[in-house]
Amino acid sequence: xxxxxxxxxxxxxxxxxxxxxxxxxxxxxxxxxxxxxxxxxxxxxxxxxxxxxxxxxxxxxxxxxxxxxxxxxxxxxxxxxxxxxxxxxxxxxxxxxxxxxxxxxxxxxxxxxxxxxxxxxxxxxxxxxxxx
Amino acid sequence: xxxxxxxxxxxxxxxxxxxxxxxxxxxxxxxxxxxxxxxxxxxxxxxxxxxxxxxxxxxxxxxxxxxxxxxxxxxxxxxxxxxxxxxxxxxxxxxxxxxxxxxxxxxxxxxxxxxxxxxxxxxxxxxxxxxxxxxx
Numbered sequence: 138x139x140x141x142x143x144x145x146x147x148x149x150x151x152x153x154x155x156x157x158x159x160x161x162x163x164x165x166x167x168x169x170x171x172x173x174x175x176x177x178x179x180x181x182x183x184x185x186x187x188x189x190x191x192x193x194x195x196x197x198x199x200x201x202x203x204x205x206x207x208x209x210x211x212x213x214x215x216x217x218x219x220x221x222x223x224x225x226x227x228x229x230x231x232x233x234x235x236x237x238x239x240x241x242x243x244x245x246x247x248x249x250x251x252x253x254x255x256x257x258x259x260x261x262x263x264x265x266x267x268x269x
Numbered sequence: 270x271x272x273x274x275x276x277x278x279x280x281x282x283x284x285x286x287x288x289x290x291x292x293x294x295x296x297x298x299x300x301x302x303x304x305x306x307x308x309x310x311x312x313x314x315x316x317x318x319x320x321x322x323x324x325x326x327x328x329x330x331x332x333x334x335x336x337x338x339x340x341x342x343x344x345x346x347x348x349x350x351x352x353x354x355x356x357x358x359x360x361x362x363x364x365x366x367x368x369x370x371x372x373x374x375x376x377x378x379x380x381x382x383x384x385x386x387x388x389x390x391x392x393x394x395x396x397x398x399x400x401x402x403x404x405x
Contacts, residue, residue, distance in 0.1 A: 138304075138305050138313075139305055139307045139311075140305050140306070140307050140311040140312065140313045140336050141307065141311065143305065143313055143336060144336055157341065159295070173311075173338065200338075203338050204293070204295070204337075204338060204341045205293075205335050205336060205337040205338060205341065206335070206336040207332065207333060207334065207335055207336075208333075208334050208336065209333070209334070210333050210334060212334065213304075213315060213334060
């Protein structure tokens with residue numbers, strides 16, 4: 138589970154975003170993209186020193202301005218469920234023998250050989266690690 | 270372990286699920302379990318605490334899960350369980366350490382104000398940077 142996928146999992150959950158300039162934004166995540174740009178709703182913005190507050194119905198934050206995001210603890214549990222579900226789905230998909238469209242990606246000559254799903258040596262080593 | 274590294278991730282993958290100390294560019298220290306990284310060294314820290322040091326005292330603030338944008342990280346390293354409890358350092362409550370930190374900051378600001386004043390008397394301009402607290 139990559140950091141940005143985790144962020145996607147946290148959609149519609151409350152979170153705290155701290156920007157590089159020290160301002161923090163509390164709100165619910167509406168959407169995010171590959172650049173970590175995010176959309177929040179029901180936002181409370183807090184100044185650097187924590188002495189000024191602003192409320193706004195929604196805001197958009199450019200990813201490059203972000204220092205870190207803090208997300209609720211439940212999200213990790215959701216990831217676990219998500220992964221269990223996905224493995225189950227994959228296992229049930231694997232049941233029958235070799236329809237050509239079982240692997241979604243890759244042309245004819247890629248079949249079997251280069252697909253990284255369930256292979257012994259996944260190309261993305263992160264896939265080996267299950268987050269706890 | 271025989272990993273093929275994703276581009277530009279160096280060897281961060283060896284640190285997965287270990288207890289790490291992460292130092293951010295703003296000088297904050299986070300300690301937590303590394304759960305995930307990507308090619309930008311964005312990190313996911315789990316069961317994170319923020320540790321504040323003032324003199325030989327320190328305090329831990331529980332913070333939960335962090336997704337840290339990689340560019341804000343200065344350094345990170347595994348926490349040695351055996352050496353974790355250092356007798357020279359004394360753990361104090363969150364409130365105490367925050368107070369100590371505030372005092373330390375005030376002293377620092379006062380000093381930089383004085384410096385600015387002295388330099389101005391000598392015809393040099395020095396504007397203390399109170400907005401950007403990046404130490405690195």
